[in-house]
Every structure is written in structure tokens, then in C-alpha cells.
Amino acid sequence: MNFLPTSSDSCEESLYPPFAKYANRTTFFTALDPPLPASAGYVVVIGFGVMFSCMVTMLVMMAQRCQYRALTSEYFNTAGRMVKTGLTASVIVSQWTWAATILQSSNVAWQYGVSGSFWYAAGATVQILLFGVLAIRVKQIAPNAHTFTEIVRSRWGRLAHITFLCFAILCNIIVTSMLLLGGSTMVEALTGMSKNWAAFLIPLGVIVYTVAGGLRATFLASYVHSSFIYLILVMIIVVVYIKNYSSDIIHGLIQNTSKFTSEQCKSIFIEYQQGKYACGPVEGNYEGSYLTLLSGNGFLFGLINMIGNLGTVIVDQSYWQSAIAARPNAAAKGFYLGGICWFSIPFSLATALGLSAVSLLLPITKTEAQAGLVPAAAAVHLLGTGGSAAILIMLFMAIVSSGSSECVAVSSLVAYDIYREYVNPNATGKDILRVTRFTIVFFGMGMGVVVITLHTLGLHMGWLYLFMGIILGPAVGPIWNLMNWKKASGKGAVIASLCGLFLGIMSWVLYAHTQEGGVTIQTLGLNPVMLVGNAISFLSSWFIHWFWSTFIDPQDYDFSTLNKNISLVENDRSGLSDEITTPEELERLLKWIKQRGYVTSTILVVVWPLLSVPAGVFTKSFFAFWVFLAVSWAFVSASIIIILPIIESHDDIIDAFHIRNFALIADRESI
Numbered sequence: 001m002n003f004l005p006t007s008s009d010s011c012e013e014s015l016y017p018p019f020a021k022y023a024n025r026t027t028f029f030t031a032l033d034p035p036l037p038a039s040a041g042y043v044v045v046i047g048f049g050v051m052f053s054c055m056v057t058m059l060v061m062m063a064q065r066c067q068y069r070a071l072t073s074e075y076f077n078t079a080g081r082m083v084k085t086g087l088t089a090s091v092i093v094s095q096w097t098w099a100a101t102i103l104q105s106s107n108v109a110w111q112y113g114v115s116g117s118f119w120y121a122a123g124a125t126v127q128i129l130l131f132g133v134l135a136i137r138v139k140q141i142a143p144n145a146h147t148f149t150e151i152v153r154s155r156w157g158r159l160a161h162i163t164f165l166c167f168a169i170l171c172n173i174i175v176t177s178m179l180l181l182g183g184s185t186m187v188e189a190l191t192g193m194s195k196n197w198a199a200f201l202i203p204l205g206v207i208v209y210t211v212a213g214g215l216r217a218t219f220l221a222s223y224v225h226s227s228f229i230y231l232i233l234v235m236i237i238v239v240v241y242i243k244n245y246s247s248d249i250i251h252g253l254i255q256n257t258s259k260f261t262s263e264q265c266k267s268i269f270i271e272y273q274q275g276k277y278a279c280g281p282v283e284g285n286y287e288g289s290y291l292t293l294l295s296g297n298g299f300l301f302g303l304i305n306m307i308g309n310l311g312t313v314i315v316d317q318s319y320w321q322s323a324i325a326a327r328p329n330a331a332a333k334g335f336y337l338g339g340i341c342w343f344s345i346p347f348s349l350a351t352a353l354g355l356s357a358v359s360l361l362l363p364i365t366k367t368e369a370q371a372g373l374v375p376a377a378a379a380v381h382l383l384g385t386g387g388s389a390a391i392l393i394m395l396f397m398a399i400v401s402s403g404s405s406e407c408v409a410v411s412s413l414v415a416y417d418i419y420r421e422y423v424n425p426n427a428t429g430k431d432i433l434r435v436t437r438f439t440i441v442f443f444g445m446g447m448g449v450v451v452i453t454l455h456t457l458g459l460h461m462g463w464l465y466l467f468m469g470i471i472l473g474p475a476v477g478p479i480w481n482l483m484n485w486k487k488a489s490g491k492g493a494v495i496a497s498l499c500g501l502f503l504g505i506m507s508w509v510l511y512a513h514t515q516e517g518g519v520t521i522q523t524l525g526l527n528p529v530m531l532v533g534n535a536i537s538f539l540s541s542w543f544i545h546w547f548w549s550t551f552i553d554p555q556d557y558d559f560s561t562l563n564k565n566i567s568l569v570e571n572d573r574s575g576l577s578d579e580i581t582t583p584e585e586l587e588r589l590l591k592w593i594k595q596r597g598y599v600t601s602t603i604l605v606v607v608w609p610l611l612s613v614p615a616g617v618f619t620k621s622f623f624a625f626w627v628f629l630a631v632s633w634a635f636v637s638a639s640i641i642i643i644l645p646i647i648e649s650h651d652d653i654i655d656a657f658h659i660r661n662f663a664l665i666a667d668r669e670s671i
Contacts, residue, residue, distance in 0.1 A: 016360075017253070017361035018268050018361050022363045024270060025363040027368060028364045028377040029189040029190075029368060029376075034189065036192075036389065037191065038193045040190075040389070041188075041193030041198065044393060045198060049202070049204055049208070050208075052209065052224070052400065081325055083325045083330060084326075084648045085329065085330040085337065086647065086648045087645045088322060088338065089334045091218075092338025092339065094222030094398075095318055095319065095401070096124070096339075097345055097402065098175070098398060099181070099183045099186070100178055101346050102182075102346075102391075102394060102398055103372025103373070104372060104465050105117060105121065105345075105354065106374040106375040106378070108120050108298070109350035109354025110364065111297070112298035113282060113285065113289065113292065113295065113355070114290065114355070115295035115299070117346065117351050117354055118298075118608075119302030122604040123301075124305055124309045125604055127310050128313065129339045129596075129597040130598075131319055133484075133594055135331040136331055136590045137483040138324060138483075139331060139589075141559045141562050145563075146416045149168055151562065152164045154565035155562055157490055159490070160493055163494045163498070164475060164479065164493075165418070167472065168315055168316075170471060170472070171312060171317075172443075174468050175406055176450075177450055177464060178464050179398075180198075180202060180447060181451055181460065181461040181464060182372045182395070183198065183396070183398075183399040184198035185371045185372060185373070186376055186391070186392070186395050187202075187395075190376055190388050191392070196455065199455075202396070202403070203403060203407075203447060204444075206400045206404045206444060207407070207441055207444040209221060209404070210408060211440050218404040222404070222405070226397075228394070229394055229397050230634070230638035230642060232393065232394045233349055234638055236353060237348055237634055239382055239383060240352040240356050250356065250359050251618070251623045252620075253360065254289075254291055255291065257278065258281055258287075258289050259280075259281075260280050261280065262274070265280050268361055275366060277365065277366075278364065285297075285298070289618075290358055292616060292618065303534075304466055304469060304527065304530050307469045307535060307538045308466065308467075308469025308470075308473070308534055310473065310538070311468060311473045314475070314476050315472045316406075318405035321412060328585065328586055329585075332593040335593070341640055342637075343633065344630070344634045344636075347630055348630040349375065351626070351630040352378075353378040357378040357381075362381055370460050371462070372460075375391055376391050406443075407443055410443045411435075411436040412436065415432045415435045415436045415439065419431070419435045420432065428569070463524075463525045466527070467533075469533075470505060470534055475497050477496065477542035477545050478493035478541065478545050486557045487554045487555050488555060489549040489554065490555075491553055492547075492548030496542075499540065499544055500537050500538070500544065501541075503537065503540045504534070504538075504540070507533055507537075508524065508529060509524070511532045
């Protein structure tokens with residue numbers, strides 16, 4: 001067996017597989033010997049939570065002082081509608097960097113090779129690029145809106161409002177469940193801390209600073225979290241492809257892995273079974289190689305990924321809230337820039353950790369991979385205790401940043417679409433603030449119970465990630481038509497979304513019934529079964545709404561009347577002045593984002609894969625170019641996300657320090 005590189009490679013033999021320390025291991029992680037002590041888990045989960053709560057709360061107070069603003073309900077839920085491009089992009093990166101971004105992307109790279117890492121990144125970037133169109137449409141037709149369901153009510157009435165409000169809240173529950181499922185499982189694997197305790201404790205820090213500062217606090221925290229995530233990402237890439245190995249070495253090791261026979265794999269893994277470990281040819285891949293985009297299962301995952309994530313972006317109130325909070329110019333450029341920069345996180349991280357886990361023959365089982373433990377295993381092997389800590393911190397940042405956005409999103413839906421609409425139509429700003437804060441606390445703590453239930457049922461993050469499109473996909477078409485098509489019928493939207501949901505679930509279960517073993521958690525989670533459910537759920541809803549709105553109940557809606565039915569709670573019109581929201585300027589921005597969003601999406605999911613098809617199995621030179629793209633994209637994205645918000649806000653930072661110095665001088669003089 002050719003485990004080692006040739007003698008021309010001047011590296012130590014101890015860097016290459018198989019490794020003696022894994023000789024009798026049947027899994028990478030064991031409950032009796034986690035890489036970090038349980039105390040480390042509590043330090044990160046509680047200590048970091050408290051630290052960031054204090055830091056973000058202080059930043060919010062400084063921002064309010066230098067802007068001379070009181071914390072009204074409007075400001076709490078919209079951040080003043082004046083957020084700039086750099087911070088908007090940073091927030092989008094933070095919101096879209098779930099636990100799954102870090103964990104699931106490396107899992108599919110471990111399963112399908114380069115195809116997995118590419119289709120995770122490309123298949124989940126186009127949604128952000130396309131959402132930029134909706135972000136500008138909000139500015140055009142509903143500048144007073146706090147939630148997208150307010151727009152639904154204004155145009156289609158209460159029945160549609162209740163229907164899509166249920167989809168929106170369900171979306172927030174599913175997304176938060178995935179965050180805590182992946183995070184709690186990772187914390188347990190790395191530290192031995194109970195995953196149930198982790199599920200309860202992780203939201204605590206998020207709740208504190210979100211209750212204190214609202215959406216502005218979430219945005220400032222998102223910038224800090226994104227910066228940490230990119231710094232750790234760059235460190236990992238440097239370790240894998242510059243310090244320890246090179247693209248040529250990883251290429252050779254991966255090719256060795258895919259060429260092993262069953263007998264050779266059994267000599268490496270004592271409990272080897274087909275599909276249990278990453279060893280031998282990859283089923284469904286061209287020549288069984290990990291180094292090809294010609295992967296049947298990888299492509300199926302890509303389709304599921306695109307459909308499912310359309311639902312978790314377009315139906316997720318947190319992205320609408322980011323669009324509402326941004327200046328019109330920042331809404332277009334921020335979403336576009338955020339999408340492009342976010343691509344580097346799953347693509348570069350999975351190219352580093354997912355592929356290195358395969359090439360180094362780490363004893364990671366399929367069960368561990370589905371739970372999202374591939375990047376943790378690779379980091380522990382490459383960096384030891386430091387790698388464990390780095391991945392744990394990176395994951396914590398991803399969870400709390402996205403979790404904070406989900407908390408604010410749910411609280412806005414409850415405050416504006418339930419409390420103000422159906423309980424207290426005359427609610428004041430103080431009423432809205434009180435309900436918002438209560439909802440944040442209740443939702444944050446209640447999700448711990450939901451996640452423990454999911455753990456008990458045996459559902460893992462990877463399963464839920466593939467499943468989400470079946471539930472949320474039916475709402476995508478009607479919501480898109482709500483914002484862009486004057487013929488769109490409200491009755492048709494309700495019928496289409498509910499019928500799509502029913503058809504999607506039925507087809508999913510029926511197709512699982514045809515599989516060996518009947519309907520089980522395992523058969524329901526198979527890629528072809530999930531794809532059928534996702535596709536029918538998504539496409540049937542689009543078709544039904546188009547048919548109903550074209551032939552049964554066509555409308556001729558005047559979008560200029562929509563905003564009249566949406567009122568502000570307080571007379572806070574910041575970000576709504578005519579100077580920055582002129583029809584001509586908004587039309588120009590809409591054209592700008594459509595051209596770039598549609599073209600870039602086409603390049604990512606059509607042109608790039610087609611150009612890679614002739615390569616077949618990647619040669620050393622082609623793989624070196626692939627790695628160069630991953631490394632360069634990560635470095636450039638990190639620079640943009642970390643530096644641009646500081647450059648754009650340098651005046652505010654200077655003002656904040658001036659105010660602080662002035663206050664100190666005044667205090668001394670008073671003494």
C-alpha cells in the first residue's frame with residue numbers, strides 16, 4: 001500500500017497515514033477521552049457568553065451616545081434603517097454561518113470529496129444573491145415594514161397573514177434547532193460536557209445582549225463573531241496547505257484513499273464496513289475518486305441544498321430584518337458582497353478539514369460525520385488541544401451570531417404580527433419593547449427543550465438540514481410573487497403553500513416506503529428520498545400559485561398602495577427620508593443587484609461545474625489551482641469583512657472616543 005509520499009517530499013513520516021495511535025480505534029471520539037476537559041466546555045459556553053454580552057452591550061451604549069439616540073421600539077427592531085454596506089455584509093455572513101456551515105460542509109466533503117464542498121458553498125450562496133432583489137423591493141414598496149409578514153397582511157389579508165406567519169416562525173424554530181443540535185453535539189464530543197446542558201446554556205449569553213440592545217446589538221455582535229470565524233478559518237487553511245502539507249501531498253493521499261480495496265481498508269479500520277469509513281472508492285463518483293465534480297450523490301445533495309436553503313433565507317424573518325435595517329445602497333451591495341464572501345467559509349473550510357480527514361485516514365465513522373464531527377476530528381489531529389479549542393470557539397461564534405438573529409426575528413414577528421395585530425392594536429413603543437424582550441427570553445430558553453426532544457428522537461443536524469426544504473419550500477414561490485408579481489393572488493398563495501406542503505410530505509414518505517426497510521428515520525434521510533420531497537414541495541407550490549393567479553383569481557395590484565397599510569409605532573422616520581429613497585435611485589439599485597445577482601448565481605451553479613467536467617478526476621495541477629482559489633477567496637473575504645466596516649464607521653468610532661474623553665474631562669472638572 002502506498003501510504004507515504006515519495007522520498008522527494010521532505011516531510012516527516014509521522015505526518016502521514018496510517019497513524020499508530022488510531023490502530024485499534026473504532027471511532028475518533030470516545031466519551032471517556034474527549035480532547036478537552038468538561039470545564040473547557042463550560043468556560044466557552046458560559047464564559048464567552050458573558051464576555052460578549054458585556055462587550056456588545058457596552059458597544060451599543062457607546063453607539064447610542066455618539067448618535068444621541070434613545071432605544072425606541074423602532075430602533076430596537078430596525079437599527080434605525082441606516083446600516084452601511086460593510087456591516088450589512090458582515091451581518092449576512094454571520095447570519096448565514098450556521099453550525100451546519102462549519103460542520104455539514106466538511107461532512108459532505110468527507111462523503112463526496114470536492115463535489116461536496118463545492119455544492120454546499122455554491123448551492124447556499126445563490127439564495128443570498130437573489131435575496132438582494134427582495135431587499136430592494138422592500139425599500140420600494142414597503143419602507144415602513146418591520147417584518148415580511150406585515151407585507152403579506154397589507155396585500156393579501158389576514159388568512160394569508162396567519163398562514164405565512166406560521167411558516168416564518170417554523171423556519172426560525174428549524175434554523176435554531178440546527179444551530180443547537182450541531183453545537184451541543186460538538187461541545188459534548190470535544191469536552192464531554194452534556195449536550196443537553198449545552199443546548200440550554202448556549203442561548204444564555206445571546207439572550208442577555210439581544211435583550212439589552214436589540215437588532216443593533218445583534219449587528220455589532222455579528223461583526224465580532226464574523227471576524228473571529230475568518231481569523232480561525234485562515235489559520236486552519238495555513239496549517240493544512242502551507243505549514244503541514246501542500247496541495248500535491250493532499251492530492252496524492254486522497255488518491256491513495258480512493259484506490260484502497262476492501263481488504264486494505266479492513267487492515268486499517270478493524271470494524272470496516274462499506275460506507276462506515278472514508279476508505280476505498282466513492283460510490284457514485286467518477287472512477288470512485290474524491291477529486292471530481294462528477295459525483296451523482298454530490299449533485300443530488302447540491303439540488304437539495306439549493307431548494308432547502310431558498311426556504312431558510314426567503315422565509316426567515318432575520319434576512320428581511322437585515323434588509324429593512326440597511327440603507328438602500330447598502331441593502332443591494334451588502335447582500336451581494338456578503339454572499340460572495342460567505343462562499344469562502346464552507347468552500348475553504350471543507351476543502352481544508354473535510355478533505356484532510358479523508359486523506360489522513362482518520363477513524364471517523366459515518367454516524368460521527370452525520371453529527372457534524374468531521375472538522376473537529378481533523379482539527380484535533382492537526383492542531384491537538386489548540387485545534388479543539390479553535391473549532392469550539394469558531395462553532396460558538398457561529399451559533400450565537402445566528403441565534404441572536406433568530407431571536408430578534410421571532411420577537412419581531414410576535415410583537416408586530418401577533419401582539420400588535422391581534423391583541424393590542426393600539427400598542428405603544430414601550431408595549432412593543434416589553435413583548436419583544438419577553439419573546440427573546442422565552443424563545444431562547446424554550447429552544448433548549450426542543451433540541452433535547454430532537455436528541456431523544458435520534459435526529460441529527462445533517463438529517464434536519466436535508467429535511468428543512470420540505471417544510472419551508474412551499475412558501476418560497478408565493479413570497480417571491482408577493483413582492484414582484486402584480487397578478488399574485490392571496491387565496492392562491494394560501495392554497496399553493498398548503499398544497500405544496502401536503503404533496504411534499506406525502507411524496508417524501510411514500511418514496512421512503514419503497515426503500516428497503518420501509519419508512520424509518522434512516523430511509524427518510526436518504527438523498528434521493530429527500531430530493532423527491534424537497535423538489536415536489538417547492539415546485540408544486542410555484543405551479544399552483546402561478547396557475548391560480550393566472551387562470552382562476554388574477555389580480556391587478558397597485559404596489560404603490562401597499563405601504564399605506566403599514567404604520568410605524570413611533571414617529572421615527574430615520575432611514576426613510578426622500579433624499580436616500582428616491583424612486584429613481586431604488587430602480588437603479590434594483591437593476592444593479594439583478595444583473596450581478598443573476599449572473600453570479602449562474603456562474604456558480606452552471607458555468608463553474610460545466611468548466612470542471614472536462615477535468616474528470618483532478619490532476620495535481622488542477623487540484624493545486626482549486627486549493628489556490630479556496631485559500632485566496634478566504635484571505636480576501638476575511639480582509640473585506642474585518643476591515644470594510646471599520647473604514648466605513650471610522651467617523652463614528654472617533655466620535656465615540658471624543659464623547660468618552662469629553663465625559664472624563666467633565667467629570668474631573670466637576671470634582
